[in-house]
Amino acid sequence: MAVRVRWSALKQSRWYEYLLRFVLGGLATVLAGTVAQFFGPEAGGLFLAFPAIFCASATLIEKHERERKQKLGFSGNRRGTEAAALDAAGAGLGSIGLAAFGLCVWWLTPSLSFGSLAVGSVAWLTISVFLWRLRLNLRIHL
Amino acid sequence: MEYLIRFLAGGIVVSAFAVLGDVLRPKSFAGLFGAAPSVALATLGLALWKDGGDYVSVGGRSMILSSLALAVYSLVVCQLLVRRRWPALAATSAAIFVWLAVALGSKQLLIG
Numbered sequence: 001m002a003v004r005v006r007w008s009a010l011k012q013s014r015w016y017e018y019l020l021r022f023v024l025g026g027l028a029t030v031l032a033g034t035v036a037q038f039f040g041p042e043a044g045g046l047f048l049a050f051p052a053i054f055c056a057s058a059t060l061i062e063k064h065e066r067e068r069k070q071k072l073g074f075s076g077n078r079r080g081t082e083a084a085a086l087d088a089a090g091a092g093l094g095s096i097g098l099a100a101f102g103l104c105v106w107w108l109t110p111s112l113s114f115g116s117l118a119v120g121s122v123a124w125l126t127i128s129v130f131l132w133r134l135r136l137n138l139r140i141h142l
Numbered sequence: 143m144e145y146l147i148r149f150l151a152g153g154i155v156v157s158a159f160a161v162l163g164d165v166l167r168p169k170s171f172a173g174l175f176g177a178a179p180s181v182a183l184a185t186l187g188l189a190l191w192k193d194g195g196d197y198v199s200v201g202g203r204s205m206i207l208s209s210l211a212l213a214v215y216s217l218v219v220c221q222l223l224v225r226r227r228w229p230a231l232a233a234t235s236a237a238i239f240v241w242l243a244v245a246l247g248s249k250q251l252l253i254g
Contacts, residue, residue, distance in 0.1 A: 003171050009164050018157065025156020025180065026149035032185045033148050041189075041197050042253055045204030046245050048182040049212045053156055055234040057163065057176055058219070062230040083169055084230040085223040090173015092216030099209035101179045105186060105202025109195040116202075117183060117190075128174045135170075 001136060012064045020056055028052040049098055054091060058084045093135060097128030151184040177212055204249060211244035 028050055036044020065083035069076030104120035112119065163175035182205060189198050218240045222233035 001168055004167050005165050006167050007165055009167075010161070013164060021160045022153040022157045025160075025184075026153035028156070028181045029152020029184045030145055030148050032181055033145075033188070036185075036189070036201065041193075041200040042204045042249070044185075045201030046208040046249060048179075048185055048201065048205045049177075049208035049245075050181070051212055051215050051234070051238060051241055053160065053180075054176050054215075054219075055231065055238075057160060058230040058234045061169070081223050081227060081230070084233075085220050086169040087163075087173040087176055088216045088219040088223065088234075090170045091176035092173075092213050092220065094174035094177030095209050095213035095216060097174070098177045098179055098182075098212065099206045101182060102202045102205030102209055105182075105205065106199055107202075109186075109190070109199040109202060111195075113195050114187070114190060116195075117186060121179060121183070124179050128177070132171055132174060 009064075012068075013060070017060055021053060024053050024056055045102075048102070049095070054088075058087055061087050089135075090132065093131040094124070094128045096131055097124040097126075100124060100127045148184070148188060151188060152181055155184045156180040177209075177216070204253065207248045207252065208241075208245040211241045211248065214244050215241040 028047070031050070031052075032044055032047040035047050062080040062084040064080075066076035066080035069079045101120035101124040104123050105116050108116035108119055159175050159178040159180040162178075163172045166172040166175070186198050186201065189201065215237050218237045219233050222228045222237065223230065226233075228236075
């Protein structure tokens, strides 16, 4: 299965949906920083993988897929739920990549400083894509 | 002022990854971007600039545990959606308690 870009998907989102994700992203970052400030970096680090934005994303995906099917005369409820579940399955694999990002930060930041964030990002993408391909090839259903 | 910078940096990075997730297909691949290090890049970038590498390194260790909690969270959300047919908002909101339990529990158990 080839990865492709569908630019028309951008038209499905309304301006307030972009604003919602911007605000949630900003708040999640403020939350992580504030927790670190008051309870130390160990507690703050936990909130670097807090699923705040995921709630909004999954709900929007479900809504968009349902609306797309409703335009064709179907209820779209089942399709919406399945699309959100697929997104969650992908996020599950991406989380393993995110743990690799955390590992890079833990081990490399004292020596590499900002470079550790770049190495961590490459590790996140590589491991996430590898796991996604592996799941596809082995036909594993979550 | 620091909170405003944090808010703007987080909003921009999270939105950028969210847009990537919107346009990429198939959906399962786009889902990978739901667990992108967006909040981490914004938060750790600012913390590196302000507090230095050793401080940030400690946060990275906890992040490994919360990432694994996010994997469990995603699995639970997936099951609630597919098997129980819950609406996405209900499933993703309820599963936050699972994330909290796994993240805080594993931190207490492994780091203290």
